[in-house]
Amino acid sequence: MFALRRSTTRCVALLQVAAALSRGRRRRPSGPRLPPKVLRRPEGGVPAVARCHPELYDELLKEKVATLEASLRSATSYAPLPTVEVHESQREHFRMRAAFQVWHVGDEPDCSRHLVMYEHGNRDPHEIDRFPMGSRKINELMPIVREAIQPAVLGRKIIDVRFLTTQTDDALIALAYNRDLKGCKEFTTEEWQDAARDLHQKTGATVVGRSRKFKVVVGSGDDTVTEVLKVHERALTYAQQEGAFTQPNAGVCEKMLTWAHDATLNSEGDLCELYCGGGTFTVALAPNFDRVVATELSKASVALAERNLATNAVENVRVARVPAEEVAGALKTGTTPRRLQNLDVDLSQMGRGSLFVDPPRAGLDETCSQIAAGFDRVIYVSCNPETLARDVRLLAPTHSIERVAAFDQFPYTDHLECGVVLERRA
Secondary structure, eight states: HHHHHHHHHHHHHHHHHHHHHHHHHHOOOOOOOOOOOBBBBOOOOOOOGGOOOGGHHHHHHHHHHHHHHHHHHHHTTTSSSOEEEOOOSSSSSSSHHHHHHEESSSSSOOOOOEEEEEEEOOOEEEEOOOOOTOOHHHHHHHHHHHHHHHHHHTTTEEEEEEEEEEETTTTEEEESSSSSSOOOOOSOHHHHHHHHHHHHHOOOEEEEEEEOOOOOOOESSSSEEEEEEEEEEHHHHHHEESOOHHHHHHHHHHHHHHHHHHHTTOOOEEEESSSSSSSSHHHHHGSSSSSSSOOOOOOOHHHHHHHHHHHOOOEEEEEEEHHHHHHHHHHSOOOOOHHHHHTTGGGGGGGEEEEEEETTTTTTOHHHHHEEESSSSSEESSSHHHHHHHHHHHHTEEEEEEEEEOOOSSTSSSSOEEEEEEEEOO
16 A cells, blocks of 8 residues: 555656646747848948948937936936046047857758857847957958858858957957867867867967857967057057956057056045956056955956966055945945955945945845945946936935046947946035
8 A cells, every 4th residue: 555655646746747847848839930040241241230430420429418418407407417537449449349149051061150249139140251340350350250250170160259368459259169178079179279279370360269168269378369559648458358247448448547547647545446357447547546346246257367467567445355245334334345355455444435336237235235335436337327327316415416428339229338427425
């Protein structure tokens, strides 16, 4: 009887699992089946999404700046808004990085492979032969890479190609695959490396191969390029890493760094920085302060920031992998988190002089907003005017806007980089 009950219980459990799996299966959507995607070849080899329109540049930028002004005025309706300082971009060849998917026509391994982009609201891939928005180096590399991925050793199951270039003419090409580069049946890792080495010799670029949980670098000691950005007469050297965030428009990035530097010139005391990333702003702002504590959650970004600080001989900065919650608690209680103690940093002695933030598009979270409210001056750089206005509204009861800037990082799009300097009211 006991065995029968166990058997019955097990059968019921199996039926329940089967029913759950059946409910979880993806069902074919009702309605007519979508037609197969077709490779489109736009006139001139440039999809609409990649075209430049210099004749419309001034009008498009004016509209974006007007939207920024309206958002900030609504956030501080009881205080006058300073005149927006507008920083323009080059009209063409302004993007230092680009990513293209690869579309395969025919059956592997003998198919043809095409670099493609997608238009808004269109499922079909659009082949791209030229990228007017991209740097001249990207356009120089594109046809060479397109030819290199036709043979199966570099092209089989390739899913996208990414370019990272710099104003110093350094370049990196990243190839991502839906096949295992380590222990692949068709080709050994060594065969892929030989083909990648040939691509490196033709282009001078570092070549990176990526597949699931595997990465290989050919042509360089690591997966970085070297960029030099000028802040007035000071040339700052940065290592930029494949896969890590970098400002895509290097010319406008220089203007952003210069603006932030000038906004903090002749500062007294210390600087606290949240979201420091690879240290782009940290390196530029450090000379204006006695001490800087920069925080970041990504282990790789912390290592990159420390490398960039050392390259530029900046010695008054400590970079810590510390969450914002710990920083907020330390500033509130006057205690110092253990991870900052190891760096010989005492937040309780830093005071509440200046805070620099360059958050993601979502803006400041609740904890970081509380941190910002405790500082006398906040320098806030944002890639999203809407969340910037929201955060400014939270600080408006205690702080006023002293400077506003618009940086056209992304010409011919609705996106606008912007910055504000907020000062505590007396």
